Amino acid sequence: MWRVPTVALALASPLAACQFDAPVDQQPIDARLFDAAPACVADTIVCDDAQGVYTECDATGAIVRQMTCPLGCAPDVEKCLDIDPHNGLAMYLDMVEDPPDVVLSGPATFDTVRGLLIDGGLDVAVPSFLTPRGPGVNEPPIRVYVVNSLTVNGPLTSPPNDLRQYPIAIVSRGDILIRGPIDVSAQRDLAGPGGWPGTDIQHSQVTECIGRPIFGGLPNPGAGGGGGAVPGGAGGHVNMLAGGAPGTVLIGTTPLAGGCAGGGTFAIGKFFGGGGGGGLHLASRTLVWFEGNGAIDASGGGGVPAGLNRGGTGGGAGGNILIEAPQVVLTGTAVVLSTKGGGGGGASSTSVLGGPGEDGGTSAAPARGGTSPQGTIGGFGGMTAPPAAGADAAGGSDNGGGGGGAAGSIWLHNRSGLTLPQDGAAIRGVRTDGVLRLRRVP
Numbered sequence: 050m051w052r053v054p055t056v057a058l059a060l061a062s063p064l065a066a067c068q069f070d071a072p073v074d075q076q077p078i079d080a081r082l083f084d085a086a087p088a089c090v091a092d093t094i095v096c097d098d099a100q101g102v103y104t105e106c107d108a109t110g111a112i113v114r115q116m117t118c119p120l121g122c123a124p125d126v127e128k129c130l131d132i133d134p135h136n137g138l139a140m141y142l143d144m145v146e147d148p149p150d151v152v153l154s155g156p157a158t159f160d161t162v163r164g165l166l167i168d169g170g171l172d173v174a175v176p177s178f179l180t181p182r183g184p185g186v187n188e189p190p191i192r193v194y195v196v197n198s199l200t201v202n203g204p205l206t207s208p209p210n211d212l213r214q215y216p217i218a219i220v221s222r223g224d225i226l227i228r229g230p231i232d233v234s235a236q237r238d239l240a241g242p243g244g245w246p247g248t249d250i251q252h253s254q255v256t257e258c259i260g261r262p263i264f265g266g267l268p269n270p271g272a273g274g275g276g277g278a279v280p281g282g283a284g285g286h287v288n289m290l291a292g293g294a295p296g297t298v299l300i301g302t303t304p305l306a307g308g309c310a311g312g313g314t315f316a317i318g319k320f321f322g323g324g325g326g327g328g329l330h331l332a333s334r335t336l337v338w339f340e341g342n343g344a345i346d347a348s349g350g351g352g353v354p355a356g357l358n359r360g361g362t363g364g365g366a367g368g369n370i371l372i373e374a375p376q377v378v379l380t381g382t383a384v385v386l387s388t389k390g391g392g393g394g395g396a397s398s399t400s401v402l403g404g405p406g407e408d409g410g411t412s413a414a415p416a417r418g419g420t421s422p423q424g425t426i427g428g429f430g431g432m433t434a435p436p437a438a439g440a441d442a443a444g445g446s447d448n449g450g451g452g453g454g455a456a457g458s459i460w461l462h463n464r465s466g467l468t469l470p471q472d473g474a475a476i477r478g479v480r481t482d483g484v485l486r487l488r489r490v491p
Contacts, residue, residue, distance in 0.1 A: 090106055103491070132334055135373065136191055142222065147197075148196050148221075151175060155205060158205070159205070176195045177192060179192060188304040196221045205231045207242045209234070210242075211239055211246050212246065217328065224335050226343075235323060235348065241307050244328070245308070245310040245325045245365075247322040247362070250315065258277075263314045268445075270284050271439035272284045274312075275454045276297045278457055281453065282393060282437050285425055285440045286442065296455070308349050311365045314356075314451075323391035324349065326367040331371070336375065336376040348410055348411070348430075348457075349366045349430065349457070351392045355403060357401075359396070359397050361406075361439050362427075366455045369457045373463075382473035382474070386459050387410065388459055389411075389430055392416040406453070415429040415430050424440065424447075425450040430456070431453060431454065431479075436452065436456075438453075456478045459476055460481050
C-alpha cells in the first residue's frame with residue numbers, strides 16, 4: 050500500500066531538481082483567449098464603429114444579419130452609412146446582389162434602348178433598368194447600368210440622334226476608373242442621350258428651355274439659343290422684329306436630363322437649331338477617378354446653316370454631368386469635363402449661305418458662331434461665361450444671326466464638398482461642388 054507514494058516521491062525529486070524556462074509565447078492554460086468572436090447579445094442591433102460591421106441578433110442570440118458598412122457606421126444610430134445618389138439610384142444599387150466588373154477596351158458604345166454596352170462589336174451584359182418617367186416634359190426615364198466596378202480604357206460613345214433618347218446613369222459598388230474619352234455630346238441638330246434634338250419642332254414651341262424658333266417674315270431675325278445652366282443667347286434683331294427669345298434655365302440635379310436645343314428657322318423650309326448635349330450620371334460607393342485620356346464630352350451642337358435669305362439657327366445647350374462618390378479625382382492635362390454650348394448659325398444672304406455654328410466640343414475656347422456674308426454672325430456658345438446673342442442686322446434687308454447655346458451644369462459631389470482638378474485637368478461648363486448625400490442602412 051505504501052509503494053505508490055514511495056515511487057511518487059522518487060520521481061518527484063529529480064523533477065524538482067530540473068529547472069527550465071517556459072517558451073516566451075506560452076500562456077497559462079486559464080489565460081484569456083481572443084480567437085473566438087464575442088457572443089451575440091440577444092435582441093440587439095449593434096454597429097461596431099472600430100470595424101464598421103453591422104450585426105443584428107435575434108431573441109436566441111443568433112446572428113440573423115451581418116454586413117460590412119460601405120462607409121462605416123452612422124454616428125447617431127446603430128446603422129451603416131451608404132451613398133444616397135440623386136435620381137433614385139440607390140434602389141438599383143441595392144437590388145443587384147452580384148453585379149459584374151466591367152472593363153471596356155473600346156471602341157465601345159451605349160445601347161440605351163436594349164440596355165447593353167457594346168465593346169469592340171460584342172455585347173457586354175450589364176444589369177440595367179429604366180427609371181419611371183417623371184410628370185414633366187423634361188423628365189425622361191433614365192437608363193441605369195449597375196456594375197461592381199467599371200474601367201473605361203478606350204473611347205465610349207452614345208451616338209447622337211434625331212429623336213430624344215434616355216439619359217445615362219452608371220452606379221457602382223466599387224471604383225469607376227475613366228482612362229478613355231466618353232462622348233455623349235450633340236452634333237449639329239442631333240442630340241446626345243437625354244438632350245432635345247433640334248429636329249423636334251413640336252416641343253420647340255412649348256418647352257421653355259428650347260430656344261424660340263422663327264416661323265415667318267422676310268427678312269428673318271435669328272433664332273434663340275438653347276438654355277442650360279444659364280439662359281441661351283437671343284437671336285439677332287431685324288429692323289423692328291425681335292430675334293427669337295433665348296431658352297430658359299434648366300435647373301437641378303434631379304431629374305437628370307440632357308441639354309435643350311436651339312431654335313430653328315421655319316419660314317420657308319425647315320432649318321434646325323443645334324441639339325442638346327447628353328445627360329450622364331456616375332455614382333460610386335468608393336471613388337470616381339479620371340486620368341490619361343479620361344474625359345466626358347456632353348457639349349451642345351452648333352446651329353445648322355439656314356436656307357438663302359434666312360436668319361441663323363440657335364446653338365444647342367450643353368448637357369449635364371453629375372458625379373457622386375466619396376472621392377472624385379481629376380488628374381492630367383488630357384482630362385476634361387465639358388458641357389459647352391454650341392455656337393449659333395450665321396445668317397444667309399440672298400445668294401450665299403451662312404456658316405454653321407461650331408459644336409461645343411472639349412477645347413479651351415467657346416464654340417464659335419457661324420459666319421455670315423452679311424456680317425450677322427451667330428453668337429458663340431457658353432462655357433464658363435454666358436453665350437452670346439446673334440448679331441443684329443445692320444441693313445433693312447439683312448437677316449439676324451442665331452443665338453449661342455448655353456453651357457450645361459457639372460455637379461461634383463464628394464465627402465469633403467470640394468473637388469480640385471490636378472495636373473492640368475479642366476472643367477469647361479458651369480461647375481457646382483457639393484457634399485455627397487448619405488443614407489442609413491439597412
